[in-house]
Amino acid sequence: MNIDALIVLIAVFNSDDEVLLLKRKSDVHCPDVWSFPGGKVEAEEMPLPAAIRELQEETGIKGKLWRHIGKHQHTYDDRHLAFIFFFCRFDGKKSIQAESEFQWCALDELSAKKMPDANQALIQMLIECRDEELIPEL
Numbered sequence: 001m002n003i004d005a006l007i008v009l010i011a012v013f014n015s016d017d018e019v020l021l022l023k024r025k026s027d028v029h030c031p032d033v034w035s036f037p038g039g040k041v042e043a044e045e046m047p048l049p050a051a052i053r054e055l056q057e058e059t060g061i062k063g064k065l066w067r068h069i070g071k072h073q074h075t076y077d078d079r080h081l082a083f084i085f086f087f088c089r090f091d092g093k094k095s096i097q098a099e100s101e102f103q104w105c106a107l108d109e110l111s112a113k114k115m116p117d118a119n120q121a122l123i124q125m126l127i128e129c130r131d132e133e134l135i136p137e138l
Helices: 047-059 107-112 119-131
Strands: 005-013 018-023 038-040 064-075 080-089 102-106
Touching: 005 047, 005 119, 018 047, 018 107, 038 047, 047 064, 047 080, 064 119, 080 119, 102 107, 107 119
Parallel strands: 005 080
Antiparallel strands: 005 018, 005 038, 018 102, 064 080
């Protein structure tokens, strides 16, 4: 199956081990739900620089301690997407300048949030990383 877009998503953790969620706009795919920061990888762009760029564009912050978490593909009714999932830490030294509503959420509460269907597999990846103590501290 052809991939319609390669998407980078970032699990940004604060010092309280909460994850940053952004509210998706009403005029995009999967509107008005919570999701991780991220976006499409541009032509000739590598995934990690794309993730760093997307986080900066969407929140005005730069993460620290970047790690690759995993990959996932998901098919919606109208598109097939490939995701590359990253982790980073936010030290809180700069305020978030999000382009949309945002909130910090405990990892164990993510599954209860209204999020795109593809995010459920990514949440499971995060929980496994935490349980295996693979999430670095600041």
